[in-house]
Amino acid sequence: MRDLYELDLSELSWAKPCGGNSDDDGDEESCVLFADTSGVVALRDSKNPGAEALRFTKAEMEAFVRHYARENGIVI
Numbered sequence: 624m625r626d627l628y629e630l631d632l633s634e635l636s637w638a639k640p641c642g643g644n645s646d647d648d649g650d651e652e653s654c655v656l657f658a659d660t661s662g663v664v665a666l667r668d669s670k671n672p673g674a675e676a677l678r679f680t681k682a683e684m685e686a687f688v689r690h691y692a693r694e695n696g697i698v699i
Contacts, residue, residue, distance in 0.1 A: 627663055627678035627679070627680070628675075628678060630660070630661070630663060630665075630678065632658065632660075632665055632676055635658040635660055635665065636658065637656040637657065637658050637667070637672075638656065638657055638658065639654050639656050639669060640654070640655075640657070641654035641655070641669075654669040655667070655668065655669065656668070656669050656672065658676075659681075662680060662681050663678055663679070663680060663681070664678070664679050664680075664681060664683075664684040665677065665678050665679075666678075666679070
């Protein structure tokens with residue numbers, strides 16, 4: 624299995640699927656940014672984009688989403 628943390632993510636386009644609401648101070652809400660490339664899903668903090676992104680295989684991410692949905696009664 625390849626080391627997911629050896630992948631160069633610098634040229635990826637990051638998606639921000641959350642709403643963009645502001646809190647009382649006018650700060651944009653915290654969101655998770657994600658990028659999908661070569662069978663790898665990378666996640667990072669929208670308020671700290673310089674921090675290292677977490678990386679998961681697509682199979683790991685799909686298992687997480689399915690488990691979360693099942694545990695919370697969400698139909699997918």
